[in-house]
Amino acid sequence: MSQEKLFVIGIGGTGMRCLEAFTHLCAIGMFDNQEIEVLTLDTDQLNGNKTKTENLIELYSRIKTSDSSPKGGTPNANTFFSAKLNLHRFWTEYSGSARANYRSLSKLSEGDPEKQKANKLISNLFLDESSVQEFNLAHGYRAQTHLGSHLMYHAIVESARNLAAGSNVAAQDKELEIFMNKLNEAGKLGARVFVFGSIFGGTGASSIPVIPKAFQDFIKIRSGGKSTLDFSKTKFGSTLLTEYFTFKKPDAKQMSTKDDSVIADSSFFPLNSQAALQFYQNDPTVQRTYKTMYHIGWPVESKKMGEEKESNTITGGEKQKNPCHITEMLCACAAYDFLTKTTGFDVEKADYLYKAIEFKDNVFNFSFNDFVGTENKAGEVFANRLGAFFSLAHIVLSINGAAFNSDPKSGMRAFITRLAGQKIPQYNTLSDADCGEINEYLRQFAYTTDGGQQFFSGWLYQVRSTIAPGSFMFDSNAFTTNLRELQKIDVGELFLDKKNHWPGGGLMSSNRFDKFVDTLLNVKHEESQKVNTTKEQFMAHIYNAITKSQNFLN
């Protein structure tokens, strides 16, 4: 694992979903001993995907927080929730008529007539006067990346200027400053920054090319020219995520208003991706500022997002809550590669990486190694930790009932009740609220139900559904959505490889769960896991029991 300070940035709706996947990788324990600074960057403060991801990271941090620990807890090793995540949020301010569109934001109608004429001419040269200069920016840049790059750079630099001047400083400027101060400080010794975003849409596609330069200029402005980002020490990596979903095509009626005069049309996403890839291949700024770019795509028909019944195309806002996709998980794994690799940074120009996945009989087949490779047994570590967290989710949600009822005694609390009943009382001090937060995280990770009536997929189930019926690491029975089957699920048989099935108990007790509880009663946390608080020790205890049951080396 890298000794350099780690930073992760999610930009736009797709970037947020990649960040959601990254948070789940942290939850399963893929980033041991790390404190990671996370920045969400969007034009759309109310975006549903953004809110969901930020809420998830805040929930993650609450789970790690205890009365005796600092906010967000401390980094641990070989356990669930091992990384510490610090969330920072920055969003561009496009509310109010003075900032609602390019024309008003750029103050094209201000100044003397000569200046107005010059501004108008140069704006019209690059940006269509009646549509691109007029649409409402509050829902993002709507695939107008030429406008978006310009405005995102402007927003970051404007924030630095406001902070330097001490005027018009908004809450998000202060959050960005905290993030940038940490980046500036860490950059002196060595830092890695990974940027999540699409290259086919609006906000992410607009921002990825300008982010390193914008950050460098932010630090220069804020420090009064005394400090800067050295790209040889602060290493940037990013995804080049091409189109993988479509949505309802906007109709003429919706586009008839000025606010919606431009709406991203997903039928152009392949073309956008193609053009963007040409740009990333040739642009000298991108090549100089990024060390590694991970090209991730979806080579078969894109999945349709959104409800057919929606009358309009959803341009953003609270309603934009797209389901998760395996490409986003692959982006999170690309971040894992970038943030953990020990070589490949001594390059003059950005390295473009990609890999292929088996596609046979019209379905994809994913193994653990496809996600994180095999270096340093990464595939095995990933299998153990994802499998352990998935098993924990099934135990907590189905066997212990947290997906089926809101009884505070269900879910994680049931573990504590069990341990206390077996004379292991050291976790009794954990509150119902502590347990409830872990239950809630696992619901978002795997699934929940409407009081046992209807099944709702969480992140992992949604990801798996994008390649079903192809193989996705685990046995297909592990992803049952049948409520009766879930309540009887054998959590010891989730893996395809039988060597990772939990042992049965022989003649005396033949069921795997019984044997698992027996293991749970006989293991405890270890010093090497660096767990200090009761909650951390509790999670490490469960992690060790599942790891031992799965027959992976701990």
Add this chain to the structure above:
Amino acid sequence: MNSYITSIIAAGLFILIAAVISNAIKFEGGANPKDPGKRKMWFWIFAILNPVLFYVLSAFVLAPNPENNQMEYDEYMASLPIAAGIGFVIYVILGFVLSKVFKNGKLGNWF
């Protein structure tokens, strides 16, 4: 004297059976697992069965023939309630000790 030895053997046998049954009861998940209660219930069922069965077997199967020696028979029958009581006490003490030795395991549910 024989009845006391038999009661000790019976207590050992019954505690063994209770331990086997307790271990065979699987750990359950959920907010209100019933398995600790079941183990405790079986422990006490055998605690009661131990003196009862000991008494019945001793009185009707193992007892000496009174026609051969009435005095021996009377002495034997007089010792049975005491032996059964001792067997019960030994069963409970053994159960308590085992429960404390294996306090984190299934036998730990006995006490």
